[in-house]
Amino acid sequence: MLLSNVPNKLTVSKTLLHLSVIYAPKAREVHETKLLLNVPCTVLQALQQSGLLLRYPEIDNLDVLIGVWGHKAKLDQYLRDHDRVEIYRPLRVDPKVARRERFVRQGSRGAGLFIKTRVGAKAGY
Incomplete structure (x- = not known):
């Protein structure tokens, strides 16, 4: 048996991607699915393998935006190891x-920038 044919830590990590797919259907409710997929993997393949499309049919809509680590992504974009695919809800x-x-x-x-004011200053300044 050749040692080059035995899978080791380095060869396995080069052929598999560790991914996570995140979706928040409501405020304060987040679903994260961890995946281990083969190397040439697109965003669409990760979404299909996550099972979130079946669990949440509203995702399977053209209005939904997809991102990878907070950056807008196309469905045919290839993923890298430890990427995080995010499914964004439309603004209501x-x-x-x-x-x-x-x-x-x-x-x-009580509003952000206006919490600390000078004595005698107008509200909002």
Whole structure:
């Protein structure tokens, strides 16, 4: 038996990818699936192997964005070892509107930049 034919730690890691697929169907609810796939692997193959497309049919929609480590990715993009595929939900509220409503609820005293104010300064400055 030749030693070159025996799989070792280095050859196995070069032929398999350690991936994780992340999806958050709701706020504060995150599903992470760890995968071990063969080397030429695309984003689409990782999504199919994760089982999340079957569990959450709303993902199988053209409106859903996919990313790898926070960067937008195409379905035919090849993955590297230890990549994290992220499935993004569409926005339900315009971020500007949400911020404005939050500011109205919290007021100028409890809103981010305006917590610390100078004595006698106007609200919001």
